[in-house]
Amino acid sequence: MSRLEQQTFDRKITRRDLVKLFGASAVAATGIFGASNKAFAQSAAHVVILGGGVGGSTFAKYLRFADPDVKITIIEQYPEYITCLRSNDVLVGMHTLDELTFNLDTIRSKYNVNVIIDRVVGADFDQKTVRTQKGEVVSYDKLVVSPGIDFVYDNIEGFNEQVADTTHPHAYKAGPQTLKLKQQLENLPQGGTAIIAPPQNPFRCPPGPYERISFFAEYLKKHNPTGKVIVLDPKDRFTKDVPFKKAWERLYGYKTDNSLIEWVSGSDGGQVTRLDPKTNQVQAVVEDFQADLINIIPNQRAGKLAQNLDLTDESGWCPINRHTFESMRHDEVYVLGDSTIADAMPKSGYSANSQAKVCAKAVADTLKGESPGRAIYSNVCYSLAGQNYGVSIAAIYEVRDGLIQPKGDSAGVSEITDKPAQPILEAVYQKNWHREFVKDVFY
Amino acid sequence: MTNNTLRLSGLCLSLSLFAGTPAQAQDDAKSSSITAKLGEAMAQQCAPCHGTNGQAMTEAMPPLAGLPVETFERAMLAYRDGSRDAVIMDRVARGFTDEEIHAMAIWFEKQPYKAWQNTELEEAYKASEAAKNAMGGQQ
Ligand SMILES: Cc1cc2nc3c(=O)[nH]c(=O)nc-3n(C[C@H](O)[C@H](O)[C@H](O)COP(=O)(O)OP(=O)(O)OC[C@H]3O[C@@H](n4cnc5c(N)ncnc54)[C@H](O)[C@@H]3O)c2cc1C
Numbered sequence: 370m371s372r373l374e375q376q377t378f379d380r381k382i383t384r385r386d387l388v389k390l391f392g393a394s395a396v397a398a399t400g401i402f403g404a405s406n407k408a409f410a411q412s413a414a415h416v417v418i419l420g421g422g423v424g425g426s427t428f429a430k431y432l433r434f435a436d437p438d439v440k441i442t443i444i445e446q447y448p449e450y451i452t453c454l455r456s457n458d459v460l461v462g463m464h465t466l467d468e469l470t471f472n473l474d475t476i477r478s479k480y481n482v483n484v485i486i487d488r489v490v491g492a493d494f495d496q497k498t499v500r501t502q503k504g505e506v507v508s509y510d511k512l513v514v515s516p517g518i519d520f521v522y523d524n525i526e527g528f529n530e531q532v533a534d535t536t537h538p539h540a541y542k543a544g545p546q547t548l549k550l551k552q553q554l555e556n557l558p559q560g561g562t563a564i565i566a567p568p569q570n571p572f573r574c575p576p577g578p579y580e581r582i583s584f585f586a587e588y589l590k591k592h593n594p595t596g597k598v599i600v601l602d603p604k605d606r607f608t609k610d611v612p613f614k615k616a617w618e619r620l621y622g623y624k625t626d627n628s629l630i631e632w633v634s635g636s637d638g639g640q641v642t643r644l645d646p647k648t649n650q651v652q653a654v655v656e657d658f659q660a661d662l663i664n665i666i667p668n669q670r671a672g673k674l675a676q677n678l679d680l681t682d683e684s685g686w687c688p689i690n691r692h693t694f695e696s697m698r699h700d701e702v703y704v705l706g707d708s709t710i711a712d713a714m715p716k717s718g719y720s721a722n723s724q725a726k727v728c729a730k731a732v733a734d735t736l737k738g739e740s741p742g743r744a745i746y747s748n749v750c751y752s753l754a755g756q757n758y759g760v761s762i763a764a765i766y767e768v769r770d771g772l773i774q775p776k777g778d779s780a781g782v783s784e785i786t787d788k789p790a791q792p793i794l795e796a797v798y799q800k801n802w803h804r805e806f807v808k809d810v811f812y
Numbered sequence: 813m814t815n816n817t818l819r820l821s822g823l824c825l826s827l828s829l830f831a832g833t834p835a836q837a838q839d840d841a842k843s844s845s846i847t848a849k850l851g852e853a854m855a856q857q858c859a860p861c862h863g864t865n866g867q868a869m870t871e872a873m874p875p876l877a878g879l880p881v882e883t884f885e886r887a888m889l890a891y892r893d894g895s896r897d898a899v900i901m902d903r904v905a906r907g908f909t910d911e912e913i914h915a916m917a918i919w920f921e922k923q924p925y926k927a928w929q930n931t932e933l934e935e936a937y938k939a940s941e942a943a944k945n946a947m948g949g950q951q
Contacts, residue, residue, distance in 0.1 A: 749860070749861065764907065795899055802873070
């Protein structure tokens with residue numbers, strides 16, 4: 370089935386199912402019935418989820434665990450979801466995009482979730498309805514928003530969305546840009562230079578750029594040993610930098626004259642200020658660079674949908690109640706994942722999944738008139754510094770002094786040891802983790 | 813968690829809209845199940861590696877479903893005090909107290925030992941209920 374056919378198919382099913390499952394009031398085109406929906410206690414509450422990525426899909430599944438009867442609808446703009454997780458692998462041929470592609474079929478059938486494939490364009494918080502591009506108006510009792518991130522292009526002259534879509538893919542959202550960057554790496558001339566410019570904090574998947582740098586180096590080592598990766602970083606530190614740099618030393622000659630990786634920190638003038646897409650030149654604070662491949666990963670803020678729905682504050686991210694992930698800006702609305710301000714928790718798929726589970730229980734409790742239980746979150750980010758060399762960061766979290774903070778003595782990155790098994794096992798865990806993780810999200 | 817109790821609590825919801833927050837007595841009466849609930853909530857955090865409800869049957873990360881309480885506890889305590897070699901479980905275990913580890917152990921013991929894909933939602937509800945009862949019995 371083609372993407373378009375799938376979409377039409379999904380649509381037929383969902384319109385019919387929606388009315389069958391939830392009655393006409395839930396799909397009221399006018400929204401008139403929306404407000405009165407909750408007052409009629411005989412019908413179960415309707416929880417509507419915007420975005421069927423990691424946060425949204427996990428939320429739907431775990432809300433069903435917490436409440437067999439609640440009505441659940443996901444509105445997701447695309448019929449298929451390509452995980453960013455492991456999309457760096459695609460750049461070096463360890464995975465194909467197809468292997469990273471998932472849909473909401475199991476969420477729909479196993480967990481009795483109504484799935485609408487359509488783009489959300491607005492919400493009316495008084496009437497408690499959301500509007501889609503195709504003109505659907507869906508009423509909710511609780512709204513959950515997990516829209517991911519949006520890219521910001523205003524700090525690098527000459528670099529914008531159009532440039533990223535054509536000549537200089539950021540490839541920080543898995544899809545066509547990923548394949549384009551893969552092609553560019555393969556086309557790098559012998560002895561050529563690739564530049565990778567990571568973003569400023571905070572951004573989705575903090576180790577993502579550094580895993581990519583490692584993969585580039587590993588690729589060069591094998592196919593283009595006189596080539597080089599120059600990293601122009603606006604920051605002085607990055608997540609897991611100690612184990613990452615140790616791996617670079619062990620694998621890619623980092624800190625030697627023949628290093629495949631040269632890392633320029635923010636203090637050393639690594640911040641990129643300008644790109645000339647035609648001549649492939651970048652200006653950084655320290656000096657100008659000429660390269661054969663330039664991969665700039667833009668700065669980020671909360672997903673466009675979160676901005677449009679007025680869920681963001683002046684920081685560009687969504688403030689939430691740390692115990693429940695309820696929005697601090699609008700009642701009966703919850704925000705999950707990358708878009709949120711979650712303090713010590715990184716913007717990772719693991720975090721989005723963790724938050725979704727706590728939030729699902731909180732929503733179920735609230736609907737039952739009970740007060741939500743204690744919030745305990747977790748995150749483990751595995752990255753590969755080479756195909757058989759993993760590095761990780763892990764923590765359990767709780768809310769303390771009003772902030773989400775590591776619980777007990779849990780927070781830590783991979784220790785540097787002389788045990789050769791450690792990084793190999795971490796790599797095995799990383800691969801195993803992805804297989805299990807996507808099942809916990811989509812199956 | 814039967815359908816009846818849920819319907820009832822649905823009714824409570826509509827009442828509580830008018831009557832303010834639910835009565836304190838309800839919380840007290842449920843204090844034993846709160847720990848079980850927390851056990852479940854914490855155990856669910858293990859799923860990205862160990863599978864939904866601990867029911868992953870893959871090569872590197874072992875399933876936790878159906879593990880005897882003592883086995884789970886012994887492993888977690890050894891990871892926590894560093895006496896067992898670990899890749900990441902030492903860091904994870906240091907995030908939990910004895911009581912929290914115990915609550916997770918009870919919850920995992922009640923989960924069916926088979927792959928999550930082959931498990932019906934109904935079985936999961938039953939396992940969750942069994943874990944809550946086991947926890948209640950403890951207190
Ligand atoms: C290269 C790379 C590698 C990564 N590796 C890892 C890793 O190893 N481990 C890890 O834990 N995390 C990793 N991540 C991070 C992970 O992908 C994100 O943190 C995670 O996807 C966040 O989940 P989310 O629900 O917030 O957003 P998403 O998963 O992005 O979901 C958002 C969804 O909302 C939908 N949407 C947005 N707007 C609308 C609208 N208006 N209407 C309808 N639908 C809408 C989108 O289509 C999308 O499906 C990686 C990221 C990158 C870029």
